[in-house]
Amino acid sequence: MKLLRLSVFLGVAAAVLSGVALFWTSQAVRQDEVRLRALYYAALRETQSIRVLQAEWDYLNRPARLETLAWESLAMSAPTAGYVAAGVAALPDPFVPMLPTRKPAFVYVAKQASAVVPVSAPTAAETIAPERDFQDLLDHLGRTEGAP
Amino acid sequence: MKNAFPFARHVMKLVGSRRSALERAHGRLVLLGAFFALAFILIAARLVDLTVIQGDAFRRDGGVEIGATLAESVDPLPRANIVDRNGVLLATSLETPSLFVDPALVRDPAALAAALVRALPDVSYGDMLQRLQRKGRFVWLSRNLTPAEQYAVLEIGSPALGFKTEYRRIYPQGDLAPHIVGYTDVDGRGLAGVERSFDNLLAAGEKTLELTLDVRVQHILRRELSAAARTFSATGGAGVVLDIETGELLAAVSWPDFDPHFPGTADRTALFNRLTLGVYELGSTFKIFSTAALLDTQRGSLGRQFDARAPLQVGRFTIADYHPEKRMLTVPEVFMVSSNIGAALMGEAVGTERLKAFYSDLGLFSPARLEIGEVGAPLIPSPWRDINTLTASYGHGIAVSPLQMVAAASSIVGGGTLVRPRLILGRGAEVCDPAPCAKTAVRVVSPETAHRMRQLLRLVVAQGTGKHADVPGYMVGGKTGTAEQPAAGGYSRRHLISSFVGFFPMDAPRYAVFIMLDGPHGTKESFGYATGGWVAAPAVGKVIAAMGALLGIAPENPARGDMAESLSQYVHVEGESGVHASE
Numbered sequence: 001m002k003l004l005r006l007s008v009f010l011g012v013a014a015a016v017l018s019g020v021a022l023f024w025t026s027q028a029v030r031q032d033e034v035r036l037r038a039l040y041y042a043a044l045r046e047t048q049s050i051r052v053l054q055a056e057w058d059y060l061n062r063p064a065r066l067e068t069l070a071w072e073s074l075a076m077s078a079p080t081a082g083y084v085a086a087g088v089a090a091l092p093d094p095f096v097p098m099l100p101t102r103k104p105a106f107v108y109v110a111k112q113a114s115a116v117v118p119v120s121a122p123t124a125a126e127t128i129a130p131e132r133d134f135q136d137l138l139d140h141l142g143r144t145e146g147a148p
Numbered sequence: 149m150k151n152a153f154p155f156a157r158h159v160m161k162l163v164g165s166r167r168s169a170l171e172r173a174h175g176r177l178v179l180l181g182a183f184f185a186l187a188f189i190l191i192a193a194r195l196v197d198l199t200v201i202q203g204d205a206f207r208r209d210g211g212v213e214i215g216a217t218l219a220e221s222v223d224p225l226p227r228a229n230i231v232d233r234n235g236v237l238l239a240t241s242l243e244t245p246s247l248f249v250d251p252a253l254v255r256d257p258a259a260l261a262a263a264l265v266r267a268l269p270d271v272s273y274g275d276m277l278q279r280l281q282r283k284g285r286f287v288w289l290s291r292n293l294t295p296a297e298q299y300a301v302l303e304i305g306s307p308a309l310g311f312k313t314e315y316r317r318i319y320p321q322g323d324l325a326p327h328i329v330g331y332t333d334v335d336g337r338g339l340a341g342v343e344r345s346f347d348n349l350l351a352a353g354e355k356t357l358e359l360t361l362d363v364r365v366q367h368i369l370r371r372e373l374s375a376a377a378r379t380f381s382a383t384g385g386a387g388v389v390l391d392i393e394t395g396e397l398l399a400a401v402s403w404p405d406f407d408p409h410f411p412g413t414a415d416r417t418a419l420f421n422r423l424t425l426g427v428y429e430l431g432s433t434f435k436i437f438s439t440a441a442l443l444d445t446q447r448g449s450l451g452r453q454f455d456a457r458a459p460l461q462v463g464r465f466t467i468a469d470y471h472p473e474k475r476m477l478t479v480p481e482v483f484m485v486s487s488n489i490g491a492a493l494m495g496e497a498v499g500t501e502r503l504k505a506f507y508s509d510l511g512l513f514s515p516a517r518l519e520i521g522e523v524g525a526p527l528i529p530s531p532w533r534d535i536n537t538l539t540a541s542y543g544h545g546i547a548v549s550p551l552q553m554v555a556a557a558s559s560i561v562g563g564g565t566l567v568r569p570r571l572i573l574g575r576g577a578e579v580c581d582p583a584p585c586a587k588t589a590v591r592v593v594s595p596e597t598a599h600r601m602r603q604l605l606r607l608v609v610a611q612g613t614g615k616h617a618d619v620p621g622y623m624v625g626g627k628t629g630t631a632e633q634p635a636a637g638g639y640s641r642r643h644l645i646s647s648f649v650g651f652f653p654m655d656a657p658r659y660a661v662f663i664m665l666d667g668p669h670g671t672k673e674s675f676g677y678a679t680g681g682w683v684a685a686p687a688v689g690k691v692i693a694a695m696g697a698l699l700g701i702a703p704e705n706p707a708r709g710d711m712a713e714s715l716s717q718y719v720h721v722e723g724e725s726g727v728h729a730s731e
């Protein structure tokens with residue numbers, strides 16, 4: 001009799017444990033399904049966003065629109081056959097020395113500096129250069145500071 | 149202690165079979181109680197599972213059926229994209245909200261209809277009112293709303309209104325290639341073009357469909373075709389750019405066109421595909437075929453002369469030239485000045501059966517094989533009489549689609565094997581680069597004939613009726629075509645089909661460019677002429693000039709000379725002006 005009661009108890013316990021295990025497994029699977037579905041919908045939203053961006057990009061890059069914009073904003077028109085080189089040999093050599101087409105009228109010879117004039121260390125106030133415009137800068141280019 | 153239990157004196161000890169039955173009943177009651185307790189526990193656990201555990205996920209997923217697997221609950225994929233050969237979108241599907249109503253929840257239909265009319269610009273009050281009072285629990289009010297429209301409807305705040313997410317077909321290139329790409333209905337079913345012929349594949353949504361079209365070349369062709377049509381007040385037109393090596397259609401235009409987003413608002417002439425569905429008597433471009441037939445069947449016949457001194461009288465029919473030369477013409481001269489008389493005599497020399505067999509081999513007697521359903525069947529004389537042999541030699545009395553004509557001419561110019569045009573880009577094993585795999589093994593003319601035809605086509609552009617198609621830098625060849633269209637009692641001289649089919653570079657033809665105008669009228673600039681050489685050839689020249697540089701085709705070396713010069717011995721020059729080129 002005792003043996004019978006023990007087996008019943010063990011059977012019930014096994015059934016309960018199996019039920020709990022089954023419930024646990026099903027819940028785990030369901031939770032995974034939920035996560036998978038969330039990931040799927042997130043990917044779907046991203047895909048949809050990409051589709052929208054692609055459509056917008058290709059809409060804005062319609063050839064007719066680009067052609068109009070290139071002409072109106074950049075004064076660029078479609079290339080012709082003359083712009084296409086027949087091969088690498090037809091390309092101009094970028095390393096050909098750029099020689100003048102004629103002899104210059106006179107040759108400028110720079111005067112050698114007569115002497116090096118030592119200067120004292122500038123003070124903080126003197127190091128701040130006064131504001132000059134670009135033309136002024138060009139005018140003074142090549143002239144020694146302080147020279148007449 | 150003995151009498152602690154108050155009813156102890158009433159307790160009876162049962163022995164024997166009665167005791168055994170009681171114990172059994174007790175055991176059964178316990179078992180039944182345990183069973184019910186377990187059942188209630190299970191039900192309670194399931195309720196907690198459904199309402200608490202899964203309910204949270206249900207709300208989060210927007211009402212997905214409880215217990216449904218991912219495969220069961222996900223929405224079907226949107227309709228697949230259609231792209232050009234460079235991956236530029238031609239058609240895509242985007243999510244849009246569609247508005248519906250539950251009429252049972254509408255309390256004041258008149259007020260709600262008025263509010264909807266304010267929110268949605270394209271609906272009418274009467275229509276909305278009628279829909280709001282229908283029976284049932286689901287009635288569509290408006291499909292595919294914009295975000296701004298959806299916001300305006302949400303502001304109404306009616307619980308009877310609801311949104312359902314749908315996909316709307318969007319064509320980012322607009323009216324660039326609607327006759328080829330096609331369009332769908334509001335439910336996403338393909339109704340025309342590629343959308344229709346590949347409806348099942350696109351509806352599955354798994355694979356992007358790549359077309360052979362190049363939107364850049366398509367734009368160039370459409371721009372020049374529509375400009376020519378407007379300049380010469382044509383009622384319509386068609387154009388195509390075909391890769392002769394692969395059979396791929398780089399551009400295919402039918403004009404006028406329409407916005408594929410709103411095909412219902414387009415008129416029937418705009419919806420009609422003139423390139424593949426329309427069949428026309430295309431006139432002198434057919435001289436490519438009759439001349440090739442002559443050269444292929446009678447070798448060394450370039451110097452053969454045909455009497456074009458007077459119109460040809462055959463029964464009650466008179467075959468005359470547009471600008472009569474009134475002299476004997478060699479084969480290159482017949483082709484160059486586009487003499488109908490000469491072409492008719494060439495057809496006669498070939499013979500009816502041979503000419504018919506040749507046209508049949510070129511695919512001119514059966515509908516073009518293309519991946520869209522809008523393909524027109526050619527109109528062939530039945531029965532075919534001898535006069536039909538003469539007229540078919542210069543493109544009258546037989547009507548084919550422009551695409552058929554271009555494919556047949558490309559077969560001859562491309563080297564002599566049949567070219568089959570196609571719209572779907574091949575991938576994997578079908579990739580044709582660099583081998584010309586799209587060329588079939590069906591030979592229609594010999595390589596020698598193909599070379600002679602290239603020279604003749606170049607001669608037409610260099611010295612003949614197609615001078616306006618010439619492009620500096622490229623050796624262009626081609627053939628003009630001008631055909632009077634059938635009218636009551638014969639042909640109308642006022643309604644012309646003017647066309648030009650060009651090929652380049654002519655020493656190794658790679659591309660065929662064709663433009664046709666339906667019903668053009670001459671202008672001051674064209675000296676009143678509306679022939680193919682004046683209205684279509686310049687447009688083809690502009691297309692070649694633009695697409696040649698775009699596709700990186702190197703210009704010809706001027707030192708190589710013109711391939712048509714070898715035919716100079718067959719071309720008679722009159723005075724200083726040379727041969728008068730007519731059509």
